[in-house]
Amino acid sequence: MxxxxxxxxxxxxxxxxxxxxxxxxxxxxQYDALCRAREDSAGxxxxxxxxxxxxxxPSRRHEYEKKLIARLIETxxxxxxxxxxxxxxxTYRRKVKEAGxxxxxxxxxxxxxxxxxxxxxxxxxxxxxDKLEIYRRLRVAEVWxxxxxxxxxxxxxxxxYEEREGSEVLPxxxxxxxxxxxASTDESHQTEAVRAYRRALRRRG
Numbered sequence: 001m002x003x004x005x006x007x008x009x010x011x012x013x014x015x016x017x018x019x020x021x022x023x024x025x026x027x028x029x030q031y032d033a034l035c036r037a038r039e040d041s042a043g044x045x046x047x048x049x050x051x052x053x054x055x056x057x058p059s060r061r062h063e064y065e066k067k068l069i070a071r072l073i074e075t076x077x078x079x080x081x082x083x084x085x086x087x088x089x090x091t092y093r094r095k096v097k098e099a100g101x102x103x104x105x106x107x108x109x110x111x112x113x114x115x116x117x118x119x120x121x122x123x124x125x126x127x128x129x130d131k132l133e134i135y136r137r138l139r140v141a142e143v144w145x146x147x148x149x150x151x152x153x154x155x156x157x158x159x160x161y162e163e164r165e166g167s168e169v170l171p172x173x174x175x176x177x178x179x180x181x182x183a184s185t186d187e188s189h190q191t192e193a194v195r196a197y198r199r200a201l202r203r204r205g
Contacts, residue, residue, distance in 0.1 A: 018125040019057040026053040047129045048100040054129045066104040066122045071194050079201040097137035118142035118169045149183045151175045
């Protein structure tokens with residue numbers, strides 16, 4: 001049974017792109033200093049790989065979709081009794097691997113760990129740093145990339161990521177349903193979409 005979607009008319013959205021700046025030949029010490037300087041303040045998200053430093057200022061639609069995805073996943077956890085602990089856009093970095101990243105959202109299933117069990121990346125602009133390589137070096141078990149109205153699931157196997165049809169961390173979560181809700185919800189009906197999804201989950205028991 002699909003979720004209800006009393007979401008009203010879709011409003012036309014202006015072209016929406018993230019603002020991305022990439023700097024080359026940046027030493028680790030400089031990246032590390034930037035991370036430490038902004039620990040208590042907001043700013044562009046950063047990603048670092050082998051001396052390349054990327055600054056991302058997410059677009060409005062980027063932020064809206066990552067927030068709705070997070071709310072739906074957390075609703076699923078609440079309704080199914082799943083222990084899910086979120087860490088938002090926490091910075092993960094390892095000097096020895098020359099890699100660092102700030103996910104859009106990330107979670108541990110069960111107790112908190114040094115790295116999340118899965119991270120979510122919303123991709124609105126291509127051509128930046130290879131985020132999957134960063135996550136591989138950090139040993140994040142699963143990465144969910146939201147792009148072009150669907151999820152692309154990558155599972156770490158041995159030393160590389162393999163694309164999967166669904167999540168192994170949350171195997172019962174219907175990601176196609178989540179994708180349909182996100183794609184069909186306008187910016188004025190986020191809470192209504194979450195409520196409808198919660199009702200659908202309760203009907204299924």
